[in-house]
Amino acid sequence: MTPRRSRIFCALCLVACFTLFASSCSDSTLNQVAKAEADINAACAATFTVVAQANAANPPLISNSDAAAIIQVLLQIEQGNRQAETATGQISSLNATNSASILTVLAPIETAVNNAVANGTVNIKDPSTKTKVQTALVTIQTLLNSTVALLQAVK
Amino acid sequence: MGWLQLANLIIPQVANVIMLIKNESGTTTAIISSTETATDQQIAQMQQWLQAHQAQAPAAKPATPSS
Numbered sequence: 001m002t003p004r005r006s007r008i009f010c011a012l013c014l015v016a017c018f019t020l021f022a023s024s025c026s027d028s029t030l031n032q033v034a035k036a037e038a039d040i041n042a043a044c045a046a047t048f049t050v051v052a053q054a055n056a057a058n059p060p061l062i063s064n065s066d067a068a069a070i071i072q073v074l075l076q077i078e079q080g081n082r083q084a085e086t087a088t089g090q091i092s093s094l095n096a097t098n099s100a101s102i103l104t105v106l107a108p109i110e111t112a113v114n115n116a117v118a119n120g121t122v123n124i125k126d127p128s129t130k131t132k133v134q135t136a137l138v139t140i141q142t143l144l145n146s147t148v149a150l151l152q153a154v155k
Numbered sequence: 156m157g158w159l160q161l162a163n164l165i166i167p168q169v170a171n172v173i174m175l176i177k178n179e180s181g182t183t184t185a186i187i188s189s190t191e192t193a194t195d196q197q198i199a200q201m202q203q204w205l206q207a208h209q210a211q212a213p214a215a216k217p218a219t220p221s222s
Contacts, residue, residue, distance in 0.1 A: 007161075027183075034183045038190040045197050052204060064208050075201045082194045089187040
């Protein structure tokens, strides 16, 4: 290899290394986690609207105590999600340590959502309201599971 | 190929990568900041609902006869 060719080769290798390094720093997973947190918030807001409207109907389609139980779970999810948002906002890229700390924040709300999906709607008498609330809770569960999967995949 | 040509080849690629990082990081910050506000509003709304309905609950209870 002539000196000039080896100079070009070295320069191209440097560019390739920089591109690889920079791509890893840009962290599209962090972006996906931020979007998922926004989606969880939107899904909780939608579920709250369904429950509050069903409770406000005349006659109420869902009792005060059943509505309060579901809204308590939604509040717990939102508070956990808020903590996860704060943690996500403080980092510029995900690594094994900060992913694990966000996962710790999400663990209790994951349990709460799973319990709500399993038992949260058993006392709702109106079939249409029951289906709407159950569907909304499953949407939150799916979003939360995909966020957890994203974070667990970070090495 | 001289240094000038090499620089012409490298600089645009480096600039593209820097723009990519800048845009993505800006998007994440914007998403988080708007979501935090929305989540805070939602938390406040849920707490208000719970307070209002927990305050109503004792009033809805039938009065127990005093012995």
